[in-house]
Amino acid sequence: MLPVVVNSNSGETEYLSQGIADMLSARLERTGEIAIVRLEKGTTDRKVAIEAASAADASFVVFGSYTQFGDGASLDLRCAPVDAADEDGARRVFIQAGTPADIIPKLDDLSVRVASYLVGASVSAAPPTDTPVAAAPKPATQSNSDLERRVAELERVIFNRAPDGEPAR
Numbered sequence: 001m002l003p004v005v006v007n008s009n010s011g012e013t014e015y016l017s018q019g020i021a022d023m024l025s026a027r028l029e030r031t032g033e034i035a036i037v038r039l040e041k042g043t044t045d046r047k048v049a050i051e052a053a054s055a056a057d058a059s060f061v062v063f064g065s066y067t068q069f070g071d072g073a074s075l076d077l078r079c080a081p082v083d084a085a086d087e088d089g090a091r092r093v094f095i096q097a098g099t100p101a102d103i104i105p106k107l108d109d110l111s112v113r114v115a116s117y118l119v120g121a122s123v124s125a126a127p128p129t130d131t132p133v134a135a136a137p138k139p140a141t142q143s144n145s146d147l148e149r150r151v152a153e154l155e156r157v158i159f160n161r162a163p164d165g166e167p168a169r
Contacts, residue, residue, distance in 0.1 A: 001025055001062045002049055003042035004075065008068035017042055019154035020066055020075065023104065026151050027111035028062075033119045046080060046090065053082045060118050064094075066103075073100040075110065079117050091117050101158050 003021045006013040025036045037056050043049050044065050053061035064077035073096065080090040093113050095106040 001028075001036050002039045002052065004063070004077075005042045005044050005065040006068075007065055010068060015154075016066060019150070022147055022150045022154065023107055024062070024077075024111055024114070026147055027107055028115055028118075031111075031115045031119075034115055044078075046078065049078075050080060050082055050084070058082055062114060062118075068100055071099060073097050073103050075103055075107075077110070077114065079114055093117070104158060 001021055001024065003017040006016045006020075008016065010016065021038065021042075025038060028034045029036055037053075037058050039052050039056060041052070043052070043063060046063075049061045049063040060079060060081055062077055062079050064075070067074045067076070074094060075096075076092065076094040078090055078092055084090060093110060095103060095110045097103045097106060
């Protein structure tokens with residue numbers, strides 16, 4: 001998973017880029033079918049994305065962009081097998097919303113579509129109850145609790161909530 005490229009007038013492009021990738025990673029790993037390898041630099045260039053994923057010994061790459069325009073927002077992702085020589089096997093997945101904050105509730109649906117493509121079967125958004133996860137180890141640099149904390153903080157900022165979850169005043 002590459003951080004998404006942010007196209008926005010907002011000064012928080014790095015924060016949005018990492019935050020969206022964090023939220024997607026958390027949702028994809030929650031399926032129990034996918035282990036995420038986080039890469040450092042985002043791109044919308046398929047060839048560059050595949051080279052970065054190949055260097056990380058990944059099987060697939062997920063990359064794309066988040067665009068904020070007026071009162072709307074769009075998250076456009078591409079999923080591609082690392083061994084694909086051309087656009088064969090690549091899939092485009094996107095969501096759009098009236099406001100940037102409306103993107104977050106749609107991430108569950110987006111992550112299910114991405115996960116279904118990556119594992120080649122229908123995947124549920126709910127965490128598995130009795131299915132063991134047989135996947136590559138998670139990077140030692142970021143624990144699940146750290147990722148969950150960062151996702152909660154990003155959602156708090158986007159939805160303008162106080163740290164206790166109540167609407168900020």
